[in-house]
Every structure is written in structure tokens, then in C-alpha cells.
Amino acid sequence: MQCMLVHNKRRMNFQTDCADLVKMVSKPDEWPAFEILLEEVDKCRRSFQTFSLTHIPRTKNTKADKLARRARDQPYDVYYVNSVPPISLLESV
Structure with missing residues (x-):
């Protein structure tokens, strides 16, 4: 995310094969062990004009x-x- 911001890419759809990552970003309160990291993700996310994170299975x-x-x-x-x-x-x- 930070790399995209450095390159002034403000409209992003990130895709991942990690379903838990999508859950963590969409419902950070349910993942208290990752609070500090998820706060950083949210901080970066607010810098985008358009942001989405979707799960794409490896298969x-x-x-x-x-x-x-x-x-x-x-x-x-x-x-x-x-x-x-x-x-x-x-x-x-």
C-alpha cells in the first residue's frame, strides 16, 4: 500500500489469496492481537481516493x-x- 502511495496511485483494488487478511482489514475490532498493524493499514487506506481489498483463491x-x-x-x-x-x-x- 505504501509503495502505491509513493507512486501516487490513489485508486487501488488490492487482491490477495489470504481470506483472513480481507477479514482483518474489514473488521479490525475482531482481531485485537493485530491492532497496531491494522491501525497502520487503516492509516494508509485513508490516503487512497478509492480502496478495495478482495480475496482471490490461488486456484x-x-x-x-x-x-x-x-x-x-x-x-x-x-x-x-x-x-x-x-x-x-x-x-x-
Whole structure:
């Protein structure tokens, strides 16, 4: 979220394969153990003109799952914000 704000992307639909994350963000009061982190998420969320967070099961998005696995296999940290992945991530997809 912070990366999108730095790049002045103020209308975002974030998608995740973690159903609990969607529940946490939509009902933070039900997750007191994560209060500090969820406050930070809410702070960032208020900076967007449009914000949504939706659950996408991994079985419904195999391409993103393959890209994520490929990124984890890299010997260095991968920071990627774009609509077109770099060639090095596409090689095994």
C-alpha cells in the first residue's frame, strides 16, 4: 500500500489469496492481537481516493501464484510494481 502511495496511485483494488487478511482489514475490532498493524493499514487506506481489498483463491489465479513462487526463488529481494513483470520473472511461467 505504501509503495502505491509513493507512486501516487490513489485508486487501488488490492487482491490477495489470504481470506483472513480481507477479514482483518474489514473488521479490525475482531482481531485485537493485530491492532497496531491494522491501525497502520487503516492509516494508509485513508490516503487512497478509492480502496478495495478482495480475496482471490490461488486456484483462480495460477499465473500470479507462479510469479510469486518464482520471486521467492530469486537469490535477492524482488521489488516489483508494474503491470508488466520483468523478463527474469517470466522465464519460468
